[in-house]
Structure formats: structure tokens, C-alpha cells
Amino acid sequence: MxxxxxxxxxxRSPIATQPRHKLCVKGLGLSKIGQVRELEDTPAVRGMINKVSYMVRVVGE
Known part of the structure; x- marks a missing residue:
């Protein structure tokens, strides 16, 4: 399956954000503005996306 x-x-740039939010962005594998990553749809990934939703967007599912 x-x-x-x-x-x-x-x-959006994570420069002026909380340290934990920077770590969430790094954990998602994102480092540059405009960068797109394809990740597995797990509850942990969804939680990180929800925490930094003001900096990241879901492009495709």
C-alpha cells in the first residue's frame, strides 16, 4: 500500500520567528523561500505544518 x-x-522567512518554529521549518526540510518538499502525510508532519501555518502552505496532496 x-x-x-x-x-x-x-x-515566508523564518528569521524573526520563535526558535521552536524555526526548528519546525527545519524539521520539514525547508530552508529557502519558494522551496517545495514532498513529505509523507503523518500526524507529526501535519502538526508541524499547523504550528507554522503562517510560513508554509500545502501545495498538493
Whole structure:
């Protein structure tokens, strides 16, 4: 059975954010604005996306 994938894009800089939010962005594998990563759709990934929803957007599911 294939696992579901989700695409996440960083559209805002994490420079002036809380240290934990910077770690969430790093944990998602994002480092540059405009970068898109394809990740497995798990509760942990969804939680990180929800925490930094003001910096990332879900491009595709």
C-alpha cells in the first residue's frame, strides 16, 4: 500500500520567528523561500505544518 504524500512550500522567512518554529521549518526540510518538499502525510508532519501555518502552505496532496 502506497503512503500518502503531501507537498509543502515555504513562502515566508523564518528569521524573526520563535526558535521552536524555526526548528519546525527545519524539521520539514525547508530552508529557502519558494522551496517545495514532498513529505509523507503523518500526524507529526501535519502538526508541524499547523504550528507554522503562517510560513508554509500545502501545495498538493
Amino acid at each position: 502506497a503512503k500518502k504524500k503531501i507537498q509543502v512550500e515555504l513562502f
